Amino acid sequence: MSTDSGVSRAHLKTLTDRERATFADRHAGSRSAYDRSDNLFGRVPMTWMNKAAGDFPIYLDRAYGNRIVDVDGNEFIDFALGDTGAMAGHSPEPVVAAVTERVRNGLSTMMPTEDAAVAGAELARRFGVPAWSFSLTATDANRWAIRLLRAVTGRSKILVNSYCYHGSVDESLIVVGPDGRGTSRDGNVGAPVDVTLTSRVAEFNDLAGLERELAHGDVAAVLMEPALTNIGIVLPEDGYLAGVRELTRKYGTYLINDETHTFSAGPGGATAFWGLEPDVVTIGKAIGGGVPVGAYGLGSDLVASLQGRADLDLIDMGGVGGTLAGNPVSMAATRATLEHVLTESAFDSMIATASAFAEGLIKIIGGYGLPWSVSRLGARVEYRFASPAPRNGTESAASADAELEDFLHVYLANRGVLLTPFHNMALMCPTTSLNDVARHHEIFDAALKELI
Known part of the structure; x- marks a missing residue:
């Protein structure tokens, strides 16, 4: 039995539970820091930080370029980039x-x-x-x-x-x-x-x-x-x-x-x-x-x-x-x-990298015959659980699938890739490379292979 997103709910839950258990094992320091934050409303500096596919947020140690290292020493390729705040890369x-x-x-x-x-x-x-x-x-x-x-x-x-x-x-x-x-x-x-x-x-x-x-x-x-x-x-x-x-x-x-x-x-x-x-x-x-x-x-x-x-x-x-x-x-x-x-030449590179990201996604999604689509705005790319892509905000809201999003996000995070927490959205910065794109696509393809 499948939903509009084309996936089995029972199988999705089994995989998500497995990935969240792995996430908890790999982020003990973040879990401990979160549990100690009694004097923060929602245990975080700002409540939207609780939008976390792994049930608690990852705590930052350091970031540079398009890489983040958390308090447990895990390194990530960062496609979230502060939901645009770090589009220039971290600490340029x-x-x-x-x-x-x-x-x-x-x-x-x-x-x-x-x-x-x-x-x-x-x-x-x-x-x-x-x-x-x-x-x-x-x-x-x-x-x-x-x-x-x-x-x-x-x-x-x-x-x-x-x-x-x-x-x-x-x-x-x-x-x-x-x-x-x-x-x-x-x-x-x-x-x-x-x-x-x-x-x-x-x-x-x-x-x-x-x-x-x-x-x-x-x-x-x-x-x-x-x-x-x-x-x-x-x-x-x-x-x-x-x-x-x-x-x-x-x-x-x-x-x-x-x-x-x-x-x-x-x-x-x-x-x-x-x-x-x-x-x-x-x-x-x-x-x-x-x-x-x-x-x-x-x-x-x-x-x-x-x-x-x-x-x-x-x-x-x-x-x-x-x-x-x-x-x-x-x-x-x-x-x-x-x-x-964020110069003209930097944007040229970022947009070219985003184009490669989008093209690779289209190929992978098409290979599984999923009713999904890919949208790109310059250096920003997103995969959507609808095809054709939504044409207005109401259609876009209706196409959301929080359970599927969480699975993909935690699956990627467990393998060293971060997306924008609120979407399946990837943003390129001047240091994002085609190798980074290839790594995302390798993990994304593996996730779909398990899921479908």
């Missing part, structure tokens, strides 16, 4: 050098540094919007962009795609319900108000649905990823992104491209790769080379509108993220990452 030397020098000369001063201006100029060159400001996370960048656009338009609502991901932005926790109307996403923790009061929602790749929501005339901005990522990679269909831009202009609505994950598409993210024209770009994680940072870039027309508003307090109330936003360490790290690590 130019970032380490820049941060080390900066740490010796002041960490937090509430003063600008020249590194920030250089980083802003490079982001402007890559993404095509001229004026940049910095935060500590992309969540904060999105929050402040939303406030700016509400102020400029006088409109109250933000439109997002169903099952999008924009960090913990309250307005984004809305999905399309079974009746086709917006409803709060399951598990939404402590929503300050009913999300339908602040937000509208449309499915990704659905221009008719988008126009229906924009026609109400109360949407300040569409906040979107050019391709969905955190519910699994969902790529835009031909003409969709151009249609979004046309509709937002028709209804006087600003467009924000959140490039936090879609930065994997290339040095200028999906915005440059697909020739998009957003009013605002937000980004985080990867541009700091592992050091916390976020940023938002504004188009020139928007800058002119904001700077002419004497009624807006853009100084004392002019940011979300507090006094550590734009701090000297984050700015040094961002400049070094953009100038020396």
Whole structure:
């Protein structure tokens, strides 16, 4: 008996139990550290770290390039890369050098540094919007962009795609319900108000649905990823992104491209790769080379509108993220990452490696006749338990198979390979090699051979 994913549930459970027992034997130090963490909520620094296929998280000792070594001495090829935060690789030397020098000369001063201006100029060159400001996370960048656009338009609502991901932005926790109307996403923790009061929602790749929501005339901005990522990679269909831009202009609505994950598409993210024209770009994680940072870039027309508003307090109330936003360490790290690590040549190599990863997966999956598919966004690849690949967030959520994901993740981990914990997603960094890809495929093929 099989499910939509094409595997026997009973056999899957037997294999997963075996792999979890092996995982426990090989990670006694991590288990002990986890058990001692009584004073941490959920026993981890952040509760999402409990998303662990082996029943408890692996504890870090050290990381370098695309390798991680845990407290038990196990070494892993890392395709998770901090869920994009380490897309530059772990501790890239130019970032380490820049941060080390900066740490010796002041960490937090509430003063600008020249590194920030250089980083802003490079982001402007890559993404095509001229004026940049910095935060500590992309969540904060999105929050402040939303406030700016509400102020400029006088409109109250933000439109997002169903099952999008924009960090913990309250307005984004809305999905399309079974009746086709917006409803709060399951598990939404402590929503300050009913999300339908602040937000509208449309499915990704659905221009008719988008126009229906924009026609109400109360949407300040569409906040979107050019391709969905955190519910699994969902790529835009031909003409969709151009249609979004046309509709937002028709209804006087600003467009924000959140490039936090879609930065994997290339040095200028999906915005440059697909020739998009957003009013605002937000980004985080990867541009700091592992050091916390976020940023938002504004188009020139928007800058002119904001700077002419004497009624807006853009100084004392002019940011979300507090006094550590734009701090000297984050700015040094961002400049070094953009100038020396995540360069155009690095992206060329990363994308070529990801292409090989995707091609190998397609061959293996096809060999077993599984109803799965493979999606790639630049340097990021994912295998999906659906064929054809989902075309919107709701379909993507429905195709998830947590039991199968856990088996594959723990099977790979027991043999020295890590995937992004939330998906079957692999990200390439500048040091990821074709040998690393081959090792993943060898283990993946062995897992399927046992499973099918």
